[in-house]
Amino acid sequence: MADDRIITALDVHSVEEMKTLVEILGDSISFYKVGMELFYSAGPEAVQYLKYEGKKVFLDLKLHDIPNTVDQSIRALTRLGADLMTLHGTGGRTMMETAAAAVRDEAARLSIPRPRLLAVTILTSMDDAGWQEIGGKYAVAETVAHLAKLAKEAGIDGTVSSPYEAGEIRRLNGEEFLIVTPGIRPVFAAANDQKRFTTPAQALQDGASYLVIGRPITQAAKPREAAEKILKEIQGGY
Ligand SMILES: O=c1ccn([C@@H]2O[C@H](COP(=O)(O)O)[C@@H](O)[C@H]2O)c(=O)[nH]1
DSSP states (O other): OOOTTEEEEOOOSSHHHHHHHHHHHGGGOOEEEEEHHHHHHHTTHHHHHHHHTTOEEEEEEEEOSOHHHHHHHHHHHHTTTOSEEEEEGGGOHHHHHHHHHHHHHHHHHHTOOOOEEEEEOSOTTOOHHHHHHTTOOSOHHHHHHHHHHHHHHTTOOEEEOOGGGHHHHHHHHOTTSEEEEOOBOOTTSOOTTOSSOBOHHHHHHTTOSEEEEOHHHHTSSSHHHHHHHHHHHHTTOO
């Protein structure tokens, strides 16, 4: 029933709201994202609950700091046992290399499966105009490809990018590299604040490994029906 390639973003601010959604979605969703909103409100309990329920967890806290701070923070987060975690690729090569080594070291020390690390490239809420406004010298697509190459060289397992860049990242970094794409909008959903987005089927066709989908499911009048509609779409049932 569930498809591991769909990660539902639990952007709510209490454990109670999270549990209600997870119960409603039942076996239609097996992979959840805990982001800043939920983690800053509920803390590690959110991750622990999902793991206890047998779900996979993407802990999306987008670390962005000097290498030493990221090293210590990523070690603490590794102990929570998430499957995927994020840091910002714009933190640079040394920061990414330090984080990649810290996750491997901490997971080995605890004899737990190693969480996969993803570098956030350029947020999907940003278009070329917004990127240039903050001083971006090259086009978004070019910068994302550059950051993806750098992330791979630094020992990072994958990227978070928009689906628009997925094909090029796949070409550059190969089949094993994880490409996680938020900015997913089924035809029935509003764009909200997303600027670089496409449909679930198109994103997979373009090379995404995982799709992050929040509001089109969690804010639908009937979340389970919305999730099932998306599953049907990606499994070719339209
Ligand atoms: O570039 C990025 C990085 C992360 N996100 C996160 O994904 C979800 C998307 O939610 P929707 O409701 O489907 O828009 C959200 O948790 C973001 O923090 C992103 O959108 N873009």
